[in-house]
Amino acid sequence: MEKNLDNVEYLALSGGVGGAKLVLGLSQILAPEKLIVVANTADDFKHIGLNISPDLDTIMYTLANLNNSELGWGQTKETWQFLDALGRLDQETWFKIGDRDLATHIVRTTKLDNGETLSQVTKELCFSLGVKHQLIPMTNDKVATVVHTKSGQSIPFQQYFVRDRCVPKVRGFEFQGIATAAPSPSFLKSLESPKLRLIIICPSNPYVSIDPILRMRGVLDLIAERRIPVVAISPIISGQALKGPAAKMMEELGELASAIGIAKHYRTLYRDMLTGFIIDEKDRRLEADFTEMGLRAIATNTVMVTLQDRINLAQEVLRFGSRITI
Amino acid sequence: MEKNLDNVEYLALSGGVGGAKLVLGLSQILAPEKLIVVANTADDFKHIGLNISPDLDTIMYTLANLNNSELGWGQTKETWQFLDALGRLDQETWFKIGDRDLATHIVRTTKLDNGETLSQVTKELCFSLGVKHQLIPMTNDKVATVVHTKSGQSIPFQQYFVRDRCVPKVRGFEFQGIATAAPSPSFLKSLESPKLRLIIICPSNPYVSIDPILRMRGVLDLIAERRIPVVAISPIISGQALKGPAAKMMEELGELASAIGIAKHYRTLYRDMLTGFIIDEKDRRLEADFTEMGLRAIATNTVMVTLQDRINLAQEVLRFGSRITI
Numbered sequence: 001m002e003k004n005l006d007n008v009e010y011l012a013l014s015g016g017v018g019g020a021k022l023v024l025g026l027s028q029i030l031a032p033e034k035l036i037v038v039a040n041t042a043d044d045f046k047h048i049g050l051n052i053s054p055d056l057d058t059i060m061y062t063l064a065n066l067n068n069s070e071l072g073w074g075q076t077k078e079t080w081q082f083l084d085a086l087g088r089l090d091q092e093t094w095f096k097i098g099d100r101d102l103a104t105h106i107v108r109t110t111k112l113d114n115g116e117t118l119s120q121v122t123k124e125l126c127f128s129l130g131v132k133h134q135l136i137p138m139t140n141d142k143v144a145t146v147v148h149t150k151s152g153q154s155i156p157f158q159q160y161f162v163r164d165r166c167v168p169k170v171r172g173f174e175f176q177g178i179a180t181a182a183p184s185p186s187f188l189k190s191l192e193s194p195k196l197r198l199i200i201i202c203p204s205n206p207y208v209s210i211d212p213i214l215r216m217r218g219v220l221d222l223i224a225e226r227r228i229p230v231v232a233i234s235p236i237i238s239g240q241a242l243k244g245p246a247a248k249m250m251e252e253l254g255e256l257a258s259a260i261g262i263a264k265h266y267r268t269l270y271r272d273m274l275t276g277f278i279i280d281e282k283d284r285r286l287e288a289d290f291t292e293m294g295l296r297a298i299a300t301n302t303v304m305v306t307l308q309d310r311i312n313l314a315q316e317v318l319r320f321g322s323r324i325t326i
Numbered sequence: 327m328e329k330n331l332d333n334v335e336y337l338a339l340s341g342g343v344g345g346a347k348l349v350l351g352l353s354q355i356l357a358p359e360k361l362i363v364v365a366n367t368a369d370d371f372k373h374i375g376l377n378i379s380p381d382l383d384t385i386m387y388t389l390a391n392l393n394n395s396e397l398g399w400g401q402t403k404e405t406w407q408f409l410d411a412l413g414r415l416d417q418e419t420w421f422k423i424g425d426r427d428l429a430t431h432i433v434r435t436t437k438l439d440n441g442e443t444l445s446q447v448t449k450e451l452c453f454s455l456g457v458k459h460q461l462i463p464m465t466n467d468k469v470a471t472v473v474h475t476k477s478g479q480s481i482p483f484q485q486y487f488v489r490d491r492c493v494p495k496v497r498g499f500e501f502q503g504i505a506t507a508a509p510s511p512s513f514l515k516s517l518e519s520p521k522l523r524l525i526i527i528c529p530s531n532p533y534v535s536i537d538p539i540l541r542m543r544g545v546l547d548l549i550a551e552r553r554i555p556v557v558a559i560s561p562i563i564s565g566q567a568l569k570g571p572a573a574k575m576m577e578e579l580g581e582l583a584s585a586i587g588i589a590k591h592y593r594t595l596y597r598d599m600l601t602g603f604i605i606d607e608k609d610r611r612l613e614a615d616f617t618e619m620g621l622r623a624i625a626t627n628t629v630m631v632t633l634q635d636r637i638n639l640a641q642e643v644l645r646f647g648s649r650i651t652i
Contacts, residue, residue: 049375049436081405085429090454099425103411110375128416 008034009195010318012202013138015040015209016055017072017243018235018304019202020062022317023133025310026200027063029318032132036190039135040204041118042143042175042212043157047095048086050105051112054158055209056122056137057104064129068098072243075100094163119184134186138213141181145208146174150252157208166245170252175212183216191222198321199223201232201274203302205246206265207253214270223273229324231276231317232266233302234259238282242303259283263295276324278302278317296324334360335521336644338528339464341366341535342381343398343569344561345528346388348643349459351636352526353389355644358458362516365461366530367444368469368501368538369483373421374412376431377438380484381535382448382463383430390455394424398569401426420489445510460512464539467507471534472500476578483534492571496578501538509542517548524647525549527558527600529628531572532591533579540596549599555650557602557643558592559628560585564608568629585609589621602650604628604643622650 010030014023014037023037039055046052054073061067061075068074078098087093097105104125111121117140126135145157150169160168183191190196204210214220223230239257241247250257255265259279266274277295279286280302290297298320304310336356340349340363349363365381372378380399387393387401394400404424413419423431430451437447443466452461471483475494486494509517516522530536540546549556565583567573576583581591585605592600603621605612606628616623624646630636 048432049439050432075411079405079407079425081425082408082428082432085401085426086432088454089429089433089451091429091433099405099407099428100411102408102425102428103415103417106374106376106408106412107415107417113375125415128414 007195008197009190009193010035010198010200010321011190011196012037012200013040013204013210013213014038014055014059014202015204016058019055019204019209020059020067021304021310022200022202022233022313023059024062024307025304025312025314026317027133028307028311029314030133032134036134036136036186038138038184038187038190038213040209040212041137041139042145042178043161043208044142045144045156045158047097047158048091049109050097050102051109052095052097052105052158053108053118053122053137056118056135057101059135060104060122060126060129060131063126063131063133063135066129074098095158096162117184119186136186136190137184138187139181139216140184142177143181143212143216144176145212146176148172148174161245166248170249172253173207173211175215178212178215179217181216183219188218188222191219191226196226197228198318199226199228199230200317200321201230201266203233203235205235205241205244205249206262207246207249210266211269214273220270220273227326229275229321229326230273231278231321231324232262232274233278233313233317234262234280234283236262237280237302259286260289260293263290263293263297267293267295275326276320278313278320333521334523335516335519336361336524336526336647337516337522338363338526339366339530339536339539340364340381340385340528341530342384345381345530345535346385346393347630347636348526348528348559348639349385350388350633351630351638351640352643353459354633354637355640356459358460362460362462362512364464364510364513364516364539366535366538367463367465368471368504369487369534370468371470371482371484373423373484374417375435376423376428377435378421378423378431378484379434379444379448379463382444382461383427385461386430386448386452386455386457389452389457389459389461392455400424421484422488443510445512462512462516463510464513465507465542466510468503469507469538469542470502471538472502474498474500487571492574496575498579499533499537501541504538504541505543507542509545514544514548517545517552522552522554524554524644525556526643526647527556527592529559529561531561531567531570531575532588533572533575537595540599546596546599553652555601555647555652556599557604557647557650558588558600559604559639559643560588560606560609562588563606563628585612586615586619589616589619589623593619593621601652602646604639604646
């Protein structure tokens, strides 16, 4: 079959903040029909009666140029009157919902209650906000991450992540509902599309953002059948996560808090799924270790401060992906 | 039985804005255990997934000194970021929910969904906001006002009232659910309390605020059994309503848009329930007409601009009520 480069698709698997940065870069160089972004929904939860999808919203706001770059989550030009009034009514306010952000949750909840799927709702929200690229939830079913801690407590993810500020030491994760959750139809369609050329695993937390996506039934098998490159970008640079608790989790789980540790995690869980790995230029000395592992790796700048950084990394990812043969 | 004035109760039946003003006046001269306020809930509705109780909230915010005196509804120091974001998501924004007000609806909805009654929820909200007087919904059941218009359309009340700005001409009202709605337990308890000395019908819209309260099963009979004074304050002054569509409705329904019309409405529907009527001093010339009707009436200032106006009218109401013998 002749490869028509005008007729290819790229699939990005993403969590929140870090992943959204790369997704924005990809959206700047790929036409809407060429990029499919699948977001983790295992940290979705119901809070004060609202259906909240943190990763979907972070990516959607980022693509709509509405994200709050100071906070890293929520909407730009946000205010907090609702939260203040909620506190006045003696309610818990640890989960910070801004006045503008709230509209998204209200609309999502109403539409879900009316029987729409999360995929449909996401499509409509994206349409309203002018997001042209395809953003789809990993599943329309309920999956809920529970954090098992070393103290023996099991904590719903957002409580661990936001309320407890990732302080409890992690023993492991459980994705309730993952065994029966079906990948969303658009996700499946993308995995089965003859146009699909590359799967990009964004620089997101492997444990709580990427693992849920890959662990849904059928996903790994479909990826293996495709025989196309799967490239991951390390969320760990010089042993540290730019954002979020990935490095802390790795240490607590007894894994090596480094790009190598990330690659080993994916290798251990998903055998030979990974065909390429992108590390930061500060970790260039690790390239030899990857060669030893039998995994193609390149080093480049992965710290995305400016929009151009995001575009540059996106270009590196596509270039690297096109060079890998399976 | 000896009358102990330290051990009496007053029951006020009220709609939104006008009623809330008198209720505030009453709350300034009556200790919390002596005043029971029953609010109309027939204009409650479900909107964007939220349980909204306009009259309860107006009274609650008024008693909490949180009401928005400029708008006449909603909270003071309100902002509209949520509504703006909601519009951005292509949703209807005709019902203006402020960022602070929204917290009340979210908490109410969550608690109702958790199985609490509207009475319990109202009690908890009042407690959080420091409202000491007893504010209770007329019922914990669902009653929904529908406006039948002369064009043949039937419109849910808030759509008529807010979205359509009371423009459609009214043919009549229907209170869906009223036949099976039970007065709330605290309302019944108050009607049956041996301490009850006076029932006050606030200067609210008779058609859509007071009628639903009086039409619930058992209410009129209980009032009749008590043989205590029932005093109404006219919401119409010089043929006009200070606020809201009462005068317009009266004209469209072929009734006299005056204090006399209000009294006749109550007389027609509720026989001899009404024992006293308070009209504005500007309508003093009508006193003779009331005498002719066989209804005791006094004229006083009923325009409540300042807090002192509210207190003065409340004192007039109690004084007048104490002079009426059944």
